[in-house]
Amino acid sequence: MDPQTIIAKRVALELRPGNLVNLGIGIPTLVANYVPPGLNVFFQSENGLIGTGPIPEQGMAHPLLTDAGGRPISALPGASTFDSAMSFALIRGGHVDITVLGGLQVDAEGHLANWMIPGKMVPGMGGAMDLVSGAKRVIVAMQHAAKGKSKIVRRCGLPLTSARPVDLIVTDIAVIGFVDGKITLLETAPGVNVAEVMAVTEAELTIPDKVPEMKI
């Protein structure tokens, strides 16, 4: 299984029936592919839609129906549309159950940095700061390391997305949570052992007696 599939499949296990879920651009978008049928999860697109459906078939795209990246999508039966003030009232107001975002760094306190690299990349924060500040549960879906460097660090060097800590980190080799405020290894990916995860993690992980394997 490739790293992105591992991450997307594992995040999908976090979704519960009836959840309102916002998926960020990149790996988080893939989560929708692994939602079990019949779970009745609502996906929000921040540009003003609840009930996003799959990419329409060739020739069926509607120019006024797109995702937050401007790509054509479809709307499922029961979908609703609204303006940006409503969309972010839902986000900031705690009505979104789960937000899944990509990350550049997450630190031992759960702080996420995912919106700029000073001097190199300044795309803007889009909706990320509102999502992390306001969603009930924040899940970071990202590769564990980039170019051999751990993305799970002692302290974020990059500008933070929010002062509010995230709830769960899902990577291609591990699931990491915050138990009693301590960054804790919760699961490892199939075929990966605890020592291997520790070796490529900069932050000092708390290791429980038993660390189960991801059930993906």
Added chain:
Amino acid sequence: MKAISVEEAVAKIPNGATIMVGGFMGVGTPERLLDELVRQKKSELAIIANDAAVPGSGIGKLFDASLVSAITASHIGLNPKVQEQMMAKKIAVTLVPQGTLVERIRCGGCGLGGVLTPTGAGTIVEEGKQRIEINGKHFLLETALRSQFALVHAFLADYLGNLSYALTARNFNPVMAMAADTVIVTAEHIVPVGVIAPDHVVTPAPLVDYLIANR
């Protein structure tokens, strides 16, 4: 509301104007007004919009023609021309979290001085802003935004100027239609009064100054 040609409408916009432009990555953007801004070479524009779209589309066309001196937006990352002009210091870019941006515009249109939001507290967005603690939680005071012009794109406009929107093309449009001195609207369809049922009017007619007539 007055129905006028796109040429007449854009002629009312001076160089250096502050302009809100509806749309999200070019969807729900008043393209005909942007094309005419480019044709009339209106320059030094200060744009307020969600994003900078991509070159060749939506607001991107204004950057292609180097007509913008400042932009306030939540995201510019998908338009390399804006990144380029920002790095060359040809344009001033103010990045605002998307939810904060729309609330600031909403405040501007609703007679409010600003809004208290938790978004950005404890990050670099907080710099230079007043931080207010309420019941132990930190909020930033984000002030209202208004502009001289709002360029809005609707799905339906009736002969009076009542507007409704379609799908994800609604986005910032109805909020911006409240927050500018002069509101100029393009619509996919212009329809007789009554076609938009009262319950389906999103932007009431008195908010619209000019509707761009069909050719």
